[in-house]
Amino acid sequence: MAYTAEAPAIAAGDDPMVPRIGRVRRRVRELSDVWTLTVEMEDGRPLAFAPGQFNMLTAFGVGEAAISISGDRDRADSGLIHTIRAVGPVSGALTRLGPGDVIGVRGPFGVGWPVDAAKGSDVVIVAGGLGLAPLRPLIYAVLASRKDYGRFALLFGARTPADILFRREIEQWRRRLDVEIQVTVDTSGEDWYGNVGVVTALVPQASFDPQNTIAYVCGPEVMMRFGAAALRDAGVPDTAMYLSMERNMKCGVGLCGHCQLGTAFVCRDGPVFRNDVLRPLMAVKEL
Ligand SMILES: Cc1cc2nc3c(=O)[nH]c(=O)nc-3n(C[C@H](O)[C@H](O)[C@H](O)COP(=O)(O)OP(=O)(O)OC[C@H]3O[C@@H](n4cnc5c(N)ncnc54)[C@H](O)[C@@H]3O)c2cc1C
Ligand code: FES
Structure with a gap:
C-alpha cells in the first residue's frame, strides 16, 4: 500500500505506544486559533522525521491527538515543531502549553511526502x-x-x-x-x-x-x-499527485482500526497517499 520507504522508523528500543517526554521551549501564536510549539525531548535525543509524518501528542490529563510535524527535517536538533489549531479538548490543551510545560510525544508515524x-x-x-x-x-x-x-x-x-x-x-x-x-x-x-x-x-x-x-x-x-x-484537468496524472488524509487516530501504528480508510489504515499506510492509490480507497464504504 505504501509507495515509498522515505520514512524514518521509531528508534530501536522505543515502544511506539509509550510517549517520550518533551518540554515546550517556545510557543508562537500564528493565527487567532493556531499556535506553533517548539518541543525539546527530555532525553536530549532529537526526533528524526520525514516531511509529512506526524506525532501523537499528549496533553497529560486531557488526551492525545495526531499532529503533523511542521519544522525542518534538517534542523531536527533545534527542536520538534508542531502547528496546532485549537478545535477541541486535546488541541485546545496543547495550544495552552507554555515554555517549560511537559508534553508527551509518540512517533514519528506514517508515510510522508516523497521528496x-x-x-x-x-x-x-x-x-x-x-x-x-x-x-x-x-x-x-x-x-x-x-x-x-x-x-x-x-x-x-x-x-x-x-x-x-x-x-x-x-x-x-x-x-x-x-x-x-x-x-x-x-x-x-x-x-x-x-x-x-x-x-x-x-x-x-x-x-x-x-x-x-x-x-x-x-x-x-x-x-x-x-x-x-x-x-488532472491541467494534465497531471493521478500517479504524480500526493494527498495527505486525516482520519480519527488512536494508536497511530496500525493496531486499533480507528483510522481505517477503505482497506488502508491512514496512520500506517498514509497519511500521504498517491492519488491513484487513494481514489479506490475513497470509493470503498468504510467498514
Ligand atoms: C495525520 C494527521 C495529521 C494532523 N495534523 C494536524 C496538525 O498539524 N495540526 C492540527 O491542528 N491538527 C492536525 N490534525 C487534526 C487533529 O488530530 C484533530 O483536530 C484532533 O481531533 C483534535 O483533537 P481535539 O480533542 O482537540 O478535538 P476533537 O474533540 O477531536 O474535535 C473537536 C471538534 O472539532 C472538529 N475537528 C476535529 N478536527 C478538525 C480539523 N482538523 N479541522 C476542523 N475541525 C476539526 C471535530 O469534528 C469536533 O467537532 C491531524 C490529524 C491527522 C489524522
Ligand atoms: S490509529 Fe489505530 S490503526 Fe490507525
Whole structure:
C-alpha cells in the first residue's frame, strides 16, 4: 500500500505506544486559533522525521491527538515543531502549553511526502488553510536542494487575509526568483490586493509541465478533491499527485482500526497517499 520507504522508523528500543517526554521551549501564536510549539525531548535525543509524518501528542490529563510535524527535517536538533489549531479538548490543551510545560510525544508515524520522487521534475504544491503546516517540511526540503528540481509553484488558499498561515515566511519565499508563489483568499477585506477565490483556481495559472510534475496537496478534504481534479484537468496524472488524509487516530501504528480508510489504515499506510492509490480507497464504504 505504501509507495515509498522515505520514512524514518521509531528508534530501536522505543515502544511506539509509550510517549517520550518533551518540554515546550517556545510557543508562537500564528493565527487567532493556531499556535506553533517548539518541543525539546527530555532525553536530549532529537526526533528524526520525514516531511509529512506526524506525532501523537499528549496533553497529560486531557488526551492525545495526531499532529503533523511542521519544522525542518534538517534542523531536527533545534527542536520538534508542531502547528496546532485549537478545535477541541486535546488541541485546545496543547495550544495552552507554555515554555517549560511537559508534553508527551509518540512517533514519528506514517508515510510522508516523497521528496526525492520529484527530483528532476517540476513541483506544484496546493495548500489550503492549516494544510500548509504538514507541507512546510517538504517546502524546506525542496528549497534546501532547489537545483535538483524543475520549476516550483506554491499555491496557497486561506479563508481571509487574517487566516494566512506563516505569512512572514511566505513573504520571504516570495522574494526568491526560483519559486512561484500564489496566495488567494475566499473573502477579502479592503486592504487585500491579491487573488480572491478558491485555491484550485490558481492551478491553471501556474507554470509547470504537467507531464513532468509531481504535485502535493493538503487541506480540507473537499479542497483536496477539487485540487486533484484541477491538477488532472491541467494534465497531471493521478500517479504524480500526493494527498495527505486525516482520519480519527488512536494508536497511530496500525493496531486499533480507528483510522481505517477503505482497506488502508491512514496512520500506517498514509497519511500521504498517491492519488491513484487513494481514489479506490475513497470509493470503498468504510467498514
Ligand atoms: C495525520 C494527521 C495529521 C494532523 N495534523 C494536524 C496538525 O498539524 N495540526 C492540527 O491542528 N491538527 C492536525 N490534525 C487534526 C487533529 O488530530 C484533530 O483536530 C484532533 O481531533 C483534535 O483533537 P481535539 O480533542 O482537540 O478535538 P476533537 O474533540 O477531536 O474535535 C473537536 C471538534 O472539532 C472538529 N475537528 C476535529 N478536527 C478538525 C480539523 N482538523 N479541522 C476542523 N475541525 C476539526 C471535530 O469534528 C469536533 O467537532 C491531524 C490529524 C491527522 C489524522
Ligand atoms: S490509529 Fe489505530 S490503526 Fe490507525
